[in-house]
Amino acid sequence: MAARKKTTRRKKAAANSTGLTPSEVSDGAPPGELGTLEDQVKQAEGQVLCRYRDPLGGRWLLLAVVPTACVEPTPFQRDLSDTHVKRLEDVIGKVGCFLDPVIAVPAAEPSGAVRFWTPNGFHRLSALKRMGAKSVTLLLSPDSSLAYKIIALNTEKAHGTKERALEAMRLARSLSEIDGARKESEFALELENGSLVTLGVAYEEKARFAGGAYAAALKASDDFLDEPIADALVVRRNRAARLLEIDERVVEIVAELKERGFDSPYLRNFVVARLRPFRPRGKPAPGADELLDHMQQAAAKFDVAKIRADQVAKTAGGAE
Numbered sequence: 001m002a003a004r005k006k007t008t009r010r011k012k013a014a015a016n017s018t019g020l021t022p023s024e025v026s027d028g029a030p031p032g033e034l035g036t037l038e039d040q041v042k043q044a045e046g047q048v049l050c051r052y053r054d055p056l057g058g059r060w061l062l063l064a065v066v067p068t069a070c071v072e073p074t075p076f077q078r079d080l081s082d083t084h085v086k087r088l089e090d091v092i093g094k095v096g097c098f099l100d101p102v103i104a105v106p107a108a109e110p111s112g113a114v115r116f117w118t119p120n121g122f123h124r125l126s127a128l129k130r131m132g133a134k135s136v137t138l139l140l141s142p143d144s145s146l147a148y149k150i151i152a153l154n155t156e157k158a159h160g161t162k163e164r165a166l167e168a169m170r171l172a173r174s175l176s177e178i179d180g181a182r183k184e185s186e187f188a189l190e191l192e193n194g195s196l197v198t199l200g201v202a203y204e205e206k207a208r209f210a211g212g213a214y215a216a217a218l219k220a221s222d223d224f225l226d227e228p229i230a231d232a233l234v235v236r237r238n239r240a241a242r243l244l245e246i247d248e249r250v251v252e253i254v255a256e257l258k259e260r261g262f263d264s265p266y267l268r269n270f271v272v273a274r275l276r277p278f279r280p281r282g283k284p285a286p287g288a289d290e291l292l293d294h295m296q297q298a299a300a301k302f303d304v305a306k307i308r309a310d311q312v313a314k315t316a317g318g319a320e
Contacts, residue, residue, distance in 0.1 A: 060142070065137050068129050068136045073121075074117045074119045102118050102124055169199075175229055182228065184229040194225065194236075217291060222239070253299070
């Protein structure tokens with residue numbers, strides 16, 4: 001048996017011990033390569049907004065606005081997701097401004113034309129171009145090698161159901177404190193989906209709640225409410241309580257199935273799928289309260305003795 005690899009804990013840095021202070025980010029003389037980069041921005045008919053040193057590593061950077069036509073993705077970047085670009089177009093249009101500068105570096109052009117490469121901003125840039133934007137805000141580094149390090153830098157985990165739900169719930173609570181009289185449906189852009197708020201309340205009550213198993217059913221039924229967001233939160237707390245009651249029964253059913261010899265990572269999803277009401281193609285989903293009523297009744301009557309191995313075997317995925 002191979003020896004167990006010893007893990008070394010990373011020493012935590014002392015608070016306020018690393019990098020520059022706010023007053024230091026503009027101190028010192030910029031290197032010549034930054035001046036060259038400023039000239040390239042001007043040649044591209046762009047505008048340098050400011051120069052500063054990265055507060056962590058002290059490297060000089062530019063914030064600039066350039067024509068969108070002179071910015072391209074790196075040639076070795078992942079393929080464009082048309083769905084993601086369309087969603088970005090929609091959100092940027094609703095927000096009414098572009099808040100996230102695109103990271104870019106100067107690109108070597110044999111023709112001598114000034115171009116910039118973005119290793120991290122392909123989808124945002126594409127959305128702006130489709131919207132007909134004349135220019136884009138860039139966070140520019142003179143270090144072209146950054147274009148080849150973006151995979152190492154891109155370590156952020158995609159939001160799962162739990163993270164999105166808790167975020168939506170906390171946002172809804174904050175919005176209710178700021179403007180509790182406004183209808184919840186008026187915050188559709190901010191909250192993304194009404195069911196996320198319900199799931200977020202459930203996650204807050206039970207940290208190990210497996211909300212991914214219920215997400216699809218709720219998304220189809222738990223719409224935004226046309227009532228003040230403060231009142232809507234009360235409704236969602238009640239729905240979350242009912243959802244947790246259903247989940248308690250689901251946990252019992254899964255345990256009973258395992259006792260009978262069923263062994264599948266999808267048992268919970270299989271059970272939840274059988275609790276949902278049958279909906280013919282084209283028929284609208286039931287309302288959230290009707291859905292929960294049906295699932296509670298189905299959970300109470302669930303008979304594990306009637307479950308066959310081939311039924312469970314057909315369940316493939318759905319878990320998060």
